[in-house]
Amino acid sequence: HVEAMLRLVRCALVAMLEDTWRPPEASAVAVGEGQDLLRRHTIELLGLEPAYRDTRIMVTLPSEAATASDLIRDLLQRGMNVARLNCAHDDAEAWRAMADHVRRASEVTGRGCLVAMDLGGPKLRTGPLAPGPRVVKLRPERDARGHVTSPARAWLTPAEHPDAAPDAGRPVLPVPGQWLARRRAADVITLRDTRGARRRLLLTHADTDAVGLVATTDKTTYLATGVEFQVEHVDDPAELGLVPERAQSIRLRRGDELDVTRDCSPAPVSSDGVPASGCSLAELFDSARIGEKIYFDDGRSGGEIIAAGADVLRVRIEHATAAGSRLRAGKGITVPDTNLEISALTDKDVEDLATVAQLADIVQLSFVQAPSDIAQLHAMLDTLGGSGGGGVVKVETRRAFERLPQLLLAAMRQPRVGVMLARGDLAVEVGYQRLAEVQEEILWLCEAAHLPVIW
Numbered sequence: 447h448v449e450a451m452l453r454l455v456r457c458a459l460v461a462m463l464e465d466t467w468r469p470p471e472a473s474a475v476a477v478g479e480g481q482d483l484l485r486r487h488t489i490e491l492l493g494l495e496p497a498y499r500d501t502r503i504m505v506t507l508p509s510e511a512a513t514a515s516d517l518i519r520d521l522l523q524r525g526m527n528v529a530r531l532n533c534a535h536d537d538a539e540a541w542r543a544m545a546d547h548v549r550r551a552s553e554v555t556g557r558g559c560l561v562a563m564d565l566g567g568p569k570l571r572t573g574p575l576a577p578g579p580r581v582v583k584l585r586p587e588r589d590a591r592g593h594v595t596s597p598a599r600a601w602l603t604p605a606e607h608p609d610a611a612p613d614a615g616r617p618v619l620p621v622p623g624q625w626l627a628r629r630r631a632a633d634v635i636t637l638r639d640t641r642g643a644r645r646r647l648l649l650t651h652a653d654t655d656a657v658g659l660v661a662t663t664d665k666t667t668y669l670a671t672g673v674e675f676q677v678e679h680v681d682d683p684a685e686l687g688l689v690p691e692r693a694q695s696i697r698l699r700r701g702d703e704l705d706v707t708r709d710c711s712p713a714p715v716s717s718d719g720v721p722a723s724g725c726s727l728a729e730l731f732d733s734a735r736i737g738e739k740i741y742f743d744d745g746r747s748g749g750e751i752i753a754a755g756a757d758v759l760r761v762r763i764e765h766a767t768a769a770g771s772r773l774r775a776g777k778g779i780t781v782p783d784t785n786l787e788i789s790a791l792t793d794k795d796v797e798d799l800a801t802v803a804q805l806a807d808i809v810q811l812s813f814v815q816a817p818s819d820i821a822q823l824h825a826m827l828d829t830l831g832g833s834g835g836g837g838v839v840k841v842e843t844r845r846a847f848e849r850l851p852q853l854l855l856a857a858m859r860q861p862r863v864g865v866m867l868a869r870g871d872l873a874v875e876v877g878y879q880r881l882a883e884v885q886e887e888i889l890w891l892c893e894a895a896h897l898p899v900i901w
Contacts, residue, residue: 447480448894449473480896488898491808491836491864493527493558502527504562504900511547512540519551522559528808529559534566538801545805560807562838565795567812568788570779572742573710573724578692581640582617584667597662600669602626602649605687609656619661619669620687629659634678640668646678695772696721698747698763706730706740706779708757720760725779729788734759738783745780745874747771782844782875790819796826803832810838810866815845817856824860836862838900842871847884854895865892866900 453470454477461467475483489495492502505526511517518529529548531541545561552559584598601611604623611618635647647661673686698704703720708731710724725731734740734754740761741748753760790813791799802809809832811823820839827835839857841847857863867888873881885901892899 447473447475447477450475450477475896480893483896484893484898487863487896491838491862491898493560496525496527504528504530506530506532507544509536509540512536512543515547515551518544518547519555522548522551522555522557526559528562530562530564530810531806532564532566533795533798533802534564534569538798541801541805561805562808562810563802563806564810564840565790565798565802565812566792567790567795568729568792569726570730570781571726572773572775572777572779573707573726574712574775575694575696575723576712578694580671580689580691582619582669582689584617584663584669586664586666594664597664598667600647600661601652601658602629602661603656603658607657609658612652612656617689619689621675622684622687625682625684626657626659628682629677631659633680635661636676636678637669637673639673640670643667647675693774695774696723697770697772698742698766699770700763700766702763702766703752704749704761704763704773706759706761722758723773723775725759727779727786727788729786730779730781730784731756731759733786734781734784738781740784741765741780741782741874742773743771743777744870745878747773748780780871780874785845786815788815789822790814791822791826799826799830799832803827803830803835806832806835808836808838808862808864810840812840813842814839814853815843816849817852820853820856836864838864838866840866840868841888842868842875844872844875847872847876847888850888850891854891854897858895858897864898864900869901 450470450473453473457468457470495502503525505521505528507518507529521529529544531544533541541563548559548561582600584600586594586598587596589595600617600619602619602621603609604626605620606623608618608620629649631649631651633649635649637645637647639645645663645665645667647663649659649661652658652660669686669689671686671688675684675686696704705720705722707722707724708728710726734751736751736754738751739748740751740759745765747763747766749762749764751759752762790811809823809827811819814820823837837857837860839853841850846853854865865888867885869881869885872884876884889899
């Protein structure tokens with residue numbers, strides 16, 4: 447009710463100066479009406495407010511929610527009001543299963559829950575790095591004095607038909623199936639690891655129906671494909687099968703240089719010895735300029751572009767940890783200074799919208815930078831018959847923040863509208879020092895527009 451308040455203040459000043467009272471002209475929104483509008487719009491987008499709190503809780507569903515209906519029912523009972531499906535992960539079949547579980551759980555529990563689907567948007571990510579050697583590292587946990595508190599564990603499984611490890615993240619060691627069938631709990635495997643160190647693995651049963659045995663060791667052990675396993679007191683050797691290639695990384699220190707390349711094929715170093723990483727978005731190389739900032743992996747490292755060519759950007763690293771920050775494949779790239787005039791809707795988003803329009807109560811648009819992005823989404827949803835749902839504009843870039851009034855006016859052409867304040871991405875874009883200031887401005891603007899915010 448900004449206009450109404452300004453009119454009242456003006457009338458009060460005139461009354462003090464002229465000793466006469468003239469009531470203000472009518473405003474679009476009366477003083478007492480603003481909060482009512484905001485509450486009504488919040489209910490229209492996000493459902494009725496819970497009886498025991500003012501806020502709604504949105505939960506991003508993990509991939510296993512597609513097959514775990516109990517998980518979703520438990521989340522509902524614990525207070526979830528909106529289930530968010532991230533379309534950057536999984537596929538249409540999984541999304542349908544998740545949405546179906548949400549609807550059924552809502553009926554069973556009697557608790558209302560909406561389905562929000564988040565379009566992936568264009569991805570700026572580092573490209574793949576050259577694969578490392580096929581080596582598995584087993585490392586026990588130790589206390590501050592170096593004493594082993596928990597042995598290293600690995601999962602021995604038949605190489606012909608391997609089973610995943612019972613515990614997620616445990617290394618898997620494929621071995622010949624017939625050899626494994628002859629092994630028993632308490633067998634001891636002796637070997638020389640990749641460094642030539644003598645090591646022993648103790649075999650034990652796992653509490654699982656999967657075919658395999660658990661191997662434990664109290665010493666750090668490096669195992670590579672082809673390492674020979676000997677069974678203590680038994681002449682029955684075997685070779686370790688194909689283990690995964692180790693994920694590589696580039697260690698970046700302050701003052702280092704890095705080439706970001708249009709070519710996304712694995713490239714360990716440039717021709718002059720500078721390490722290189724591809725970029726998933728080719729449009730970056732048409733827009734980036736010398737002197738602009740670029741950050742990697744949610745701002746863990748970054749610096750300034752010191753050379754900009756058609757296919758390569760050379761970056762001088764200015765921000766990294768003292769020991770050096772590791773940059774791996776598939777990590778996010780942020781370019782807050784670069785004018786990336788690209789559509790928020792990628793070809794994949796357009797394809798996904800056919801499913802999203804059928805399933806979603808709320809469609810969340812990522813990487814919004816211009817009113818035209820919102821207009822394009824509205825037009826596509828109209829064509830697909832999904833325009834009756836709600837829409838959420840994600841503010842995750844500096845450009846979106848700078849254009850927020852225009853974005854809000856474009857979004858408000860549809861009746862059910864909200865804003866998502868993506869604080870993590872925005873902090874990298876505007877700087878952590880400014881985040882508190884920026885998020886308050888966003889909240890103020892959205893309140894003035896009577897729009898709910900997902901924060």
